[in-house]
Amino acid sequence: MFCAVTLRTAALSKSFRSAFLAQSTTAHIRSCSARVPRRTRALERTCAMSTGRRVCKVPKGTRDFLPEQMAIRQRVFALVTSVFERHGAVTIETPVFELKETLLGQYGEESKLIYDIADQGGELLSLRYDLTVPFARFLATHGIVSLKRYQLGRVYRRDQPAIARGRFREFYQCDFDIAGQHPPMVPDAEVLRVLIEVLDEFAALSPYHRQRLGSYQVKLSHRGLLDAILQLCGVPKELLRPICSSIDKLDKEPWDVVRKEMIDVKGLTAPCADRIGQFVTRAGKPRELLRELQADHSLCCGKFGAEEALADLERLFSYLEAMGNVLERCTLNLALARGLDYYTGLIFEAVLTDGSTPLGSIGAGGRYDRLVEDFAGKPVPCVGTSIGIERIFSLMEEAERELAQATGRVIRASKTQVLVVGIGKVDLVQRLKLCDELWRAHLAAECLYAERPKMARQLQYALERGIPVLAILGEDELAAGVVGLKRLSTQEQIQMQRGPPLVQAIRDWLASESNQEAGQESVDRDGNCRPEPVASVRDPTATTPGAN
C-alpha cells in the first residue's frame, strides 16, 4: 500500500523553511538532556520563595520522578520484567501495608525502621518493609504451595536517607522467587541464571551501559556449609547466628577488625576465631574451591552436615553449567554470610566491580525454606533473588544521558510519533481532524493547541521532544486532500494522499526509525521490547561451550 509521491517542498511555507534552517538540532537536544537538574534547581528557588503558601515539598527521603526519568525507569522495569517472564514467572500484587503483626519480629534489629500507620481505629497496620515477607504471607493466605512469581513494588524504610548513596525511605524492589517442593538446587540455579541474565541484558544495551554494568561478580555460599565450618572451628550452637553476622561485615571491614569483634564482643576464643579466619578468607573458582573443601576430611567427617551442603553446591554448579555456563560469572566465597536470619541454604550476592575493586551490591538472595511455615503451618520451601533496581536505575540514567549526548538524540519522555503542523491559514480544527485520523490508525499524534501557531514554535516542539515525523497541512494540501510528511532524522519530505497511503507512509518511516535505533532496543514477536542482540553470545544460533 506504500504509494510513492514525488518530493514537493513548494507547499511548505517560507516561514517553515527558514525556521527549520535557523534551528540547531544539537543545541536543542543538549538543552533537553540538561532539563532535569535545571528543574531541580528551580524547585529549590520556588520552595524558598513560597513563604505564606502551602509548602510544596516531598517527604524526607522520598522523590518525585520527572517524565524523562520515568521514561528511563520504565525501560528498566520492562527489561527486568521481560527476563522474569521469559522464565515463566507470573506476577502478583499485595497491599502496600500489612497487618502490623505480619511484619512483627521478621526483621530483627531492623524492625525499628518499619513505618506504622496511625491508629485511627480498627486494625494496626504497617507499610511493607520488603516484598519477601508479604510473599510468604500471600502463599499462606491463598494456600498456594508452588509458584514462580515476580513482583515489582515500592517498599518503605524509616532509615536515615543518604540520597548520594542511593538510600531512600521509599524505593522499588524487584523480586523473583520460586516456591515449592522441587528437586534440590534446580530452582536455585534458575534464580541465579535469572539474576545474571538481567544484569547481562543491561550491560548489552550499549557500550555506555556495558561500562557501568558489565563488570560484576556473583558471590555464592551456603548457610549449611557456613554452619558446618563454624561448628568445626568450635563455635557453640548458640553463637552460630551472631558469628554469622560478624562474618557478614567482611565486605566492609578487614579480617583483623572482624576477628576482634568475634573475640571481644561475641566471646570466641582466639584460636577458634583464627580457625574461622582460615576458612572465611577463602574464595575462588567454584569448582576448584569445592574440590578442596570436599577433600577436607576434618570438615567432611559426617558430623556437621558439610557433605550435604557441598553436594548441594555440586548439583548447583552442574545446573549452572547446563544453563549456558553462567557458573563462569560466579565465585564461591566463604566470607559471604548475608545479614537476614531466614536464609537456610544457598546465599548469593551480585557485586559490581571495577575490574578488581567491589563497587557495591546490585542483587542478592538465597533460599528460605521456613518463612512460609510461620504463616501456613506447613513448609513451603522458597528461593529467590532481589534485583538492586534503584542502583541499576541510577547507572542506567547516567548511561542513557551519555548515550543520548553521544548520538545527538533526545531522551524521549513522550511516545508521540507525529506532530500535526499547520501552515498559513490552516486552523486548529483542521489539525484536530488530522490528529483524529491518526489516532484512529493507532498512531500517537499531537498538535499545538494554539489557533495558528508559528511554524518555528511547532518545529521547536517536535525537536525538543524527538518527535520523528511532521504531518504538514497547508491550504494547498487541504484543498488537494493530501498531507506533507517530513522525517526529521533524514530531512526526507514526501506528500501523501490522506487515508491509507498517509498512514502506511508514516508506519514505514517509523519502522525504519526503530531499525536505525537497533542496538538500543527492538520489538519482539510477542510485543515486548527486548534489547537487541549485541554480541555473538546473544546469537540464538551460537552454541556456547557446553551448551549442546
Added chain:
Amino acid sequence: MFCAVTLRTAALSKSFRSAFLAQSTTAHIRSCSARVPRRTRALERTCAMSTGRRVCKVPKGTRDFLPEQMAIRQRVFALVTSVFERHGAVTIETPVFELKETLLGQYGEESKLIYDIADQGGELLSLRYDLTVPFARFLATHGIVSLKRYQLGRVYRRDQPAIARGRFREFYQCDFDIAGQHPPMVPDAEVLRVLIEVLDEFAALSPYHRQRLGSYQVKLSHRGLLDAILQLCGVPKELLRPICSSIDKLDKEPWDVVRKEMIDVKGLTAPCADRIGQFVTRAGKPRELLRELQADHSLCCGKFGAEEALADLERLFSYLEAMGNVLERCTLNLALARGLDYYTGLIFEAVLTDGSTPLGSIGAGGRYDRLVEDFAGKPVPCVGTSIGIERIFSLMEEAERELAQATGRVIRASKTQVLVVGIGKVDLVQRLKLCDELWRAHLAAECLYAERPKMARQLQYALERGIPVLAILGEDELAAGVVGLKRLSTQEQIQMQRGPPLVQAIRDWLASESNQEAGQESVDRDGNCRPEPVASVRDPTATTPGAN
C-alpha cells in the same frame, strides 16, 4: 529460514500419545478458569484453621491479586496507557505519602478518610487520597507550568469498604491531566476524547467486552453555567456551593427529595427551589440544549456570566465534532454538579447504562484552574479525567472469563511460549540446555524441574497454562541434534534441526498463533500491545462523518 520437515511421530513415546488422547483440553480449561474463586475459598479454610500461628490475612478493605487476575489487570493498564501515550502524555511518579499539610483541607468532609502515618518522629505524613492534589503539588514543586501527564497509582481511603460494590481502601486511579495556559476548551476537548477513546477500546475487545462496556454516556456540564442558573433562580452567593452539593444528589435521589433538602436544610424559598427545578431537570443533545439556553434571555442577560460558560461549551462542541464526532457520546446535563469544590469550568462524568438505566460511573473529571495556585502562588490552569479503572477491571474480568470459556482458551497468567518436554531417558540437564538455547533467542521457555517427569504431567502443565508449543527431546532427537515441535492448538508436529531452524520454526508458529487471536490484541509497530481494529469505525482509512 523456515525449514519444512516431514511430520514424524515415531519419536514420540507411546506414553505421550496415550496421555495426550486421554486429556480433555476443555476440561482443563474449565478447571483453570475457575481457579481463582476456589483459591479464595481455600483462603477462608486456611485462615480458619490457622489458630496458634501468625494470622495470614490482608488488612480490611485491601486485596491480594492472584496471577490470573494480574494478567487481566496488566492488560487493562496497558490499554489505558496506550491511549494516554497516543495523545502525547508523559508519566510521572510521586511518593505514596505526602506531608500531612499538603493534603489538609483539600477534600472537605472527606478529609476524615485520610490515612495518617504514625508519628514516629520527624515529619507528619499521610497516604495520598487521590492523584490530583499530589499532581498540583508536583507542578508547584518543580515550577512546571505546562504538562500533559498521565499517572497510574494506588490511593488510600479509610472508608467503610463495600467489596461487592467495588469500594476498597486501597485502589488504583488512572488520571490524565493537561496543565497550562491554552486557548479555551481545547485541552478540555482532548481530555474528553481520551476518556471516550479508552472506553471505546475496551468495548472493542470482544462482543463480551462490548456487552459490558459498550453502552455508556458522558454527561457534561459547566460550573460557570450552573452558578449563573442558580443566581438567576435567586440563590444567594453564599449558598451556591451548598446548593450545588444538593444538586449533585440528583443521580441518586428524585427531584422531590432534593427540593425538600434545598428548602428544609439549605434554607431556600420554595419558589426559588422550583425555579432551579425547571433548569436542573433538563438534559439532552448538547447542541439542542445549548441553543435553547442561548435563546433564554433571562439567563443570558449579561449579569450572571452564563454567556461565557455557554460560549465555552459551544467551542468545546466544535472541537469534539472535529475529533471524530465524539460529541455523539455526550449529553448536556444540568443535573450534573460534581461533589468536589475545586472544579471551576467544564465538569463531566461517564456513566455506564443498560440501554436507559444508569449503572454507575466509570470515569469523571473537569477543569480545576485554581488548585495549583494554592501551592505555587501563580495559577496553572488544569483539566483532567480519572478513569474508573477498578470498575473497568471487574467488568473486564467477567468478560475475559466468558470469552475464555466461549473460545476454549485459558486465561494465561504466564507468558511462556515453549515447554521443553523430555521423553524416555532424557534428563533434566539436557532439557535445561535446550531451555538455555531458547532463552538466548529471547523465547520464553520452561521445563519441569523433575529429573524425568512423566509425559502426562508435562503435557498437563502445558495445557493448564495455555503454553502453545512443546519442544520435545527424546534420545533419538538428542542423538540426531534435532527437536520435535508440537503446536497444541493445531496438533501440528514437525522436527527441526537445533539452532536457527528451530528458533525460526517456533517464531513462525507463535506469529501465526497471535494472528489467530486477532480481535483480542495485536502488536503495534512501536511494540505496544494494542487492541485490534474490530469494527469499521476503527479502520484508519474510514473517514467518519465530519472528519475531513
